[in-house]
Amino acid sequence: MKNSKALLQVFFSAMIIFVLSQCTASANTSNGNEKTFIVGPETADCNGVVPMKCLQVKETPAGNWTNFYSNIEGFTYEPGFEYVLKVKTEKIENPPADGSSIKYTLIKQVSKIKK
Known part of the structure; x- marks a missing residue:
């Protein structure tokens, strides 16, 4: 027993x-739908459907800056500051032909540093 x-x-x-x-x-x-973005203090000229200004974004401090063609809902960019953002990503079922297939939404602004 x-x-x-x-x-x-x-x-x-x-x-x-x-x-x-x-x-x-x-x-x-x-x-898995959350990412951390580092947003640079300056935008860069880039070409989407039309010429535009893109945020400069990287996912790690050691990474390279890349053009970010989308919008981050809830985030207001101010030039001259470097941001660390926690962002939610959602797949868009039927994206427009000229748009992103991912929707980005601000979860939290971790930091904002004057550069």
């Missing part, structure tokens, strides 16, 4: 650990 009781305790402990690990995994997956 003691062995079966110990076996049940081990089994239930293992099940609890399994269930908790699955909850953590699904919580991390929901963050």
Whole structure:
């Protein structure tokens, strides 16, 4: 009887650990739609459908600046500042032919530093 009781305790402990690990995994997956962007202090000339000004963005401090052709909903850019932003990305089901297939929404402005 003691062995079966110990076996049940081990089994239930293992099940609890399994269930908790699955909850953590699904919580991390929901963050898969979040990115951190570093936005540069100056815009650059770029060509979309028409010539325009693009934000300069990189995802890591060591990364290269790239033209960002989209808009970040909820973010107001001010030249002369470098920003670190936490951004939510959502796939757009039927994007316009001249638009992005990803919608970017500001979650949090982490920092704004005068440059």
